[in-house]
Every structure is written in C-alpha cells, then in structure tokens.
Amino acid sequence: MSRSGRASRSIRTLVLLTASLLLGWFIIVRVGTVDWEDVGDALAKLAAWQLVVLFGVVVVRQVLSAVPTALFVPGLGMTRAVVSDQAAMLMRVVAPPPADTAIRLTMLARWRVEPPAAVAGVVMTKVAHNTVRWSAPVIGFVLVLTDRFDSSFGAGALAGGSVAAVILVVVYLVARGRTTAGRVGLVAGRSVRTVRRSVDPEEWEAAATAFREQISGRLSTGLPRSLAALLVMLACDAAILLLSVRFVGVGADALPASEAVAAYLLVYPMTLLPIFGLGVLDASAVAIMVAYAGPELEGSLVAALFVWRTVTIGAALVLGGVAVLAGRLMPPARRDG
Known part of the structure; x- marks a missing residue:
C-alpha cells in the first residue's frame, strides 16, 4: 500500500475513534451527570x-477467539492460531485496519502456509466472527424477552440478525459450486464498482472462485464448530462485563444478570469500530443499564465499564506483545490437506 493510502486509512481511523469518543461523552452527558x-x-x-479472575476469563476468551483460524487454515494447529489471533488483536488496538489482517498473513507466510489457503482462512475467520458479532443483539433480545418486551432491543435484534443472515447466505451461495461462487463474486464486484471505480468485477469473480476451492472441503464442519466456539467466547465476553459490574458493588437486586448481559449484547456490533468501539460502546452500555437500574448507579456502572475496558484492552496489549515475539520463534506449520 502506498504511503498516501496508509495515511488516508490512519486519518479515517483517527476520525472514527474521535467521533466514537465524542459520541460516548455525549451519551453519558445525556444520561446524567457522572x-x-x-x-x-x-x-x-x-x-x-x-482482577486475576477477570484476566483469567479474558485468556479463555482469547483462546476461543482463535478456533476459526485453527479450523480454516490447513495444518496450522491451535497454538499458532492463538498466537496469530493475539497479534491481530494487538494491531486492532495500536494501528488502523487492515494492520490486523496484514500481521495475520505475515505470520502465516512465515510459517509457510500457502498464500491462497492463508487468505481463505483469514477471510473465514472474519466471516465467523462477524456472524456472531451481528447475532449478539438477537441473543440480548431473547434474554430481555424472558422478562419483558423492549422495542429497542427488538429493533437491534432485527437489524443485527438480518446482517448475520446475509453473511451466512452469501457463504452458502459461494460454497454451492464453482459457477455460483463466480456469480456471487461478479455481482459483488459490480455493486462495489458503483462506488469505487477502481474495482474490477472479473477479478472479484476469480477471487470468489478461488476462495470457494480453498474452503469448500472445510466449510460443512468448520463453520458450525467455529460458530459454537465463538458463541462460548461471546458468553465469556459477557461474563467479564457482568463480573466487573458485580465487583464494583452493583448487586443482582439492582441490575439482574440478564439485563446487564442483554445491554452488552445489544451494543456488541460496535466492536467493529476502532479499538473495539472505545467510547461509544461503553457509554451506550452504561446508558442502557442506567435506564433499568436508575441514575443513582451511574457512577458504579461507569466504574464497571472502566474495569472491563482496562482488563480487555490491557490483555490485548500484553498477550499480543508476547504473541508477536513468540510468532517469530515458532517453526513452520505442518503441511495438511
């Protein structure tokens, strides 16, 4: 990528992060005076x-996050998958996209994974993560529905569930056959070309066909197992937040576990934003929980989100730094069909 292209991405990421923090501040101000x-x-x-308990749950969460990479990159193994996943998370904190993808591919190349297999594995990892990410509001809506009906949770579930369904339908169409995969790539390329003239639809057609050849043998077992692991990962995510809420003194009588977890799952798609939605996600989760528990607990809930954010970002920095060093010392992956 050219220097101007990298600068453009960095500026765009900085703008998004700034907007996220400002929006988060605005949300908190609207909820009440902290x-x-x-x-x-x-x-x-x-x-x-x-803090030790929270960090332990984060470690479990990080391991589960790497399961799709282990399943979709032939011969990689779980250890290398965890290492590459932690390095990518570190990049998401300290650098703009696609730095996380770049370091994954660099590590896979160092471990002598063939480029087509590496790219297909990284793409399927993102597919699995985004499917679960957009499914989270649906789970949150179901949790709230056990006690009451909330239209805002319903709207979030509808929007998130629709995106997750589209992702799965596209993957299914690509996996159906070489011709169908090519058509999906061609249609996608033509659609993107309407807003970005540099896109060549025929290149997208060829890429979709090649992608299908790489993942077709692993999709039927790899995707369900990946989604199952990531749903457990999502439960760990929610547990870290819930434990943070309880550890700062907010009891179940004031904020039931279902309400705290549902609030987090509703805003979970915001983790797509820079530094996992820093600012706007935190403030949105606080606002939803305060709406249920009352403004008198706003200070405690802000503290809980601060603890959650510190532990998760801190773990990403520490584990990611170790992963970058470890990745340089690991031998090549075994060849596996």
Missing part, C-alpha cells in the same frame, strides 16, 4: 484477586 467520586468509591471496592 459523580466521579462515586466512580472512585466503586473502583476502590475492587480487590486484586478479582
């Missing part, structure tokens, strides 16, 4: 052993 003394009191309740 009493920062309450936030400090809530954080003071946190014990060292609780």
